[in-house]
Amino acid sequence: MTGDLPGLRAAPAAADGISPRFAELLAAYGASPAELNTARDLTIEITPVPSAALPPRPRAHRWDLARLAGADPDVLAALPSARFRYQTLGGILLISAGLTTVAAVLAGAQAGITPVVSWLGGLLFGGLVLFTERLLVQAYPRRARTTAFRRSLAVKLNVAQAFFWAMVVSTPINLAIFAPQIDQRIAGQGAHTGLLARLDALVMISNENPSVRLASAALQVLLASIMVLPTVVVAIQWRARPTSYDLVLEVKERYAMRRAEMKEIRQVTTVPEPVTTEEAAAVRTELAEVTKRLTTLEARMTEENAEVLASVIDLESRRNRKAG
Amino acid sequence: MTTTRLARSTIAALAGAIVTLAQLNLPSKPFWDGLSALLYISVVTVALFVVYEAVLSCDQALQVRRIREYETTMAHALSAAVRLVVEEFGVAWDQVAVYHYQSRWTWRGKRLGRVTAVRAGAPVTEAPLRLRLGQGVPGSAFMTQELIAEEWRDFAQQAVIAGRAAWDARPSDQRYGLNWGELNNSERPEGQVSNPQFDNAGKPVGCTVVSGPLKPADLTSQQMRRILSDLATTMKQTGPAPRGWWTYCDR
Numbered sequence: 001m002t003g004d005l006p007g008l009r010a011a012p013a014a015a016d017g018i019s020p021r022f023a024e025l026l027a028a029y030g031a032s033p034a035e036l037n038t039a040r041d042l043t044i045e046i047t048p049v050p051s052a053a054l055p056p057r058p059r060a061h062r063w064d065l066a067r068l069a070g071a072d073p074d075v076l077a078a079l080p081s082a083r084f085r086y087q088t089l090g091g092i093l094l095i096s097a098g099l100t101t102v103a104a105v106l107a108g109a110q111a112g113i114t115p116v117v118s119w120l121g122g123l124l125f126g127g128l129v130l131f132t133e134r135l136l137v138q139a140y141p142r143r144a145r146t147t148a149f150r151r152s153l154a155v156k157l158n159v160a161q162a163f164f165w166a167m168v169v170s171t172p173i174n175l176a177i178f179a180p181q182i183d184q185r186i187a188g189q190g191a192h193t194g195l196l197a198r199l200d201a202l203v204m205i206s207n208e209n210p211s212v213r214l215a216s217a218a219l220q221v222l223l224a225s226i227m228v229l230p231t232v233v234v235a236i237q238w239r240a241r242p243t244s245y246d247l248v249l250e251v252k253e254r255y256a257m258r259r260a261e262m263k264e265i266r267q268v269t270t271v272p273e274p275v276t277t278e279e280a281a282a283v284r285t286e287l288a289e290v291t292k293r294l295t296t297l298e299a300r301m302t303e304e305n306a307e308v309l310a311s312v313i314d315l316e317s318r319r320n321r322k323a324g
Numbered sequence: 325m326t327t328t329r330l331a332r333s334t335i336a337a338l339a340g341a342i343v344t345l346a347q348l349n350l351p352s353k354p355f356w357d358g359l360s361a362l363l364y365i366s367v368v369t370v371a372l373f374v375v376y377e378a379v380l381s382c383d384q385a386l387q388v389r390r391i392r393e394y395e396t397t398m399a400h401a402l403s404a405a406v407r408l409v410v411e412e413f414g415v416a417w418d419q420v421a422v423y424h425y426q427s428r429w430t431w432r433g434k435r436l437g438r439v440t441a442v443r444a445g446a447p448v449t450e451a452p453l454r455l456r457l458g459q460g461v462p463g464s465a466f467m468t469q470e471l472i473a474e475e476w477r478d479f480a481q482q483a484v485i486a487g488r489a490a491w492d493a494r495p496s497d498q499r500y501g502l503n504w505g506e507l508n509n510s511e512r513p514e515g516q517v518s519n520p521q522f523d524n525a526g527k528p529v530g531c532t533v534v535s536g537p538l539k540p541a542d543l544t545s546q547q548m549r550r551i552l553s554d555l556a557t558t559m560k561q562t563g564p565a566p567r568g569w570w571t572y573c574d575r
Contacts, residue, residue: 004498005468005497005498006474006479006498006499006500007461007464007472007473007474007479008472008473008474008540008543008544009468009470009471009472009473010470010471010473010544011470011471012465012469012470012471012519012520012521012522012552012556013471013519013549013550013552013553013556014553014556015521015522015553015556015557015559015560016553016557017553017557018554018557018558019550019553019554021408021411022404022405022408022551022554022558025403025404025407025408026400026401026404026558028404029399029400029403029404030396030400031397031400032393032396032397035397035400038561039558042557042561
């Protein structure tokens with residue numbers, strides 16, 4: 001390759017023969033017998049190109065944040081912009097769940113539970129929050145058949161859940177923040193030092209001091225905001241026009257349903273062996289015909305599915321190119 | 325070529341007019357008495373013109389079968405290349421074009437003449453019919469005898485944004501031998517790759533260009549090299565354009 005000159009430069013492609021596919025295409029485009037004979041004489045065997053020499057293909061990321069957000073890694077492999085969006089969403093879900101875990105561990109510590117058990121409980125709790133939020137985020141499909149009522153219900157449920165978890169999670173954090181004041185109050189009263197006593201002391205301190213009440217409320221709102229963030233992100237995406245990822249997924253799901261229906265028909269049309277009478281043989285022939293047609297239909301569907309997916313991905317790349 | 329033909333026709337018309345006027349003694353007989361040399365020249369010119377046109381027509385009539393065969397062979401090869409590019413790189417079939425240029429002598433010197441071009445079965449009009457050696461990606465590939473791949477749209481857009489002064493300041497080989505007007509008028513496919521072709525003696529005789537929505541990885545891939553090799557082999561076997569081809573194209 002030459003450095004100063006523009007473009008990518010290499011040794012010329014040699015006139016070293018014709019690939020079998022090129023010869024086939026010449027025949028398909030109506031080349032004369034003389035041309036075809038020459039092409040056949042010059043046809044060479046093509047050795048497969050070593051994979052290292054080929055440009056890297058997009059690889060499905062099996063374990064990444066996008067998968068955590070419930071995205072299909074195979075579809076995302078061909079749609080880099082959508083992958084970034086889902087990775088962000090996965091990150092937000094993870095942060096939200098991590099915060100819950102920390103809060104649960106803190107609560108365990110406040111209650112005097114051993115660190116190992118606190119961490120185990122915290123992780124379980126964090127996992128529960130993660131999967132619940134993931135489930136709710138996935139309840140926002142951007143499909144034509146999903147009604148506004150269903151979407152709205154999912155949003156409301158998620159917001160309610162966020163505030164509930166924020167209330168639960170903020171309490172141990174508050175206990176930890178105001179631990180000196182709580183200890184002082186408990187010592188002054190000579191009461192029990194259990195979790196309940198600490199909670200009572202926190203309530204009393206909040207009632208007496210508006211600043212503590214404000215700080216607790218602010219913490220609760222902050223946590224709720226973090227937990228509601230995945231919903232906000234998804235709701236914003238939902239307001240925008242469907243992305244190629246949504247379209248591809250929609251196509252895949254539709255074809256999956258049709259395939260399932262066809263599989264069912266195929267199972268129903270199977271006749272138990274043996275069939276001996278003439279009438280039964282005729283039925284069997286008809287069924288064989290139906291099965292054959294089903295196979296053809298399935299093949300056509302698979303082909304159409306691939307074409308539609310390719311068109312959508314092509315559309316996305318054109319859109320990106322225009323945006324670029 | 326149009327200028328040449330126009331000049332030839334003008335000379336022939338002038339010579340014909342002179343001979344006719346002399347035969348009719350117009351404006352007068354004494355007027356032509358001292359101009360016998362001009363009359364001889366005019367008669368010879370008219371005769372040459374008639375013979376030239378007759379020979380050209382006869383030659384074309386004799387060559388027409390070969391010309392048509394050559395044209396269809398080119399169309400088959402270029403169409404097959406378009407199809408292969410679409411299959412290999414999954415690009416839109418109506419955005420891929422394949423051109424074939426051959427070197428030829430014109431009255432202004434040696435040039436690369438566009439033999440034929442194919443895109444989606446429709447004739448391609450944007451690519452220049454003739455290129456100076458070193459002009460454009462095909463001309464540069466021919467001159468340097470290298471395969472050259474270029475993200476042409478980006479290259480041209482950046483150059484246009486940078487402005488005329490920056491373009492003119494570049495050395496000729498860094499602007500593919502194009503002047504500012506040629507750059508602005510050039511077709512802007514996303515990518516193009518040009519492969520020079522050689523005769524049996526190893527002398528460059530032409531080049532093949534593939535253009536379309538192709539990324540650098542596509543342009544320099546082994547698959548693209550294979551397609552260019554297929555084309556190079558076919559063109560080498562087909563040989564140079566037959567006699568009368570350029571006249572046929574220029575008409």
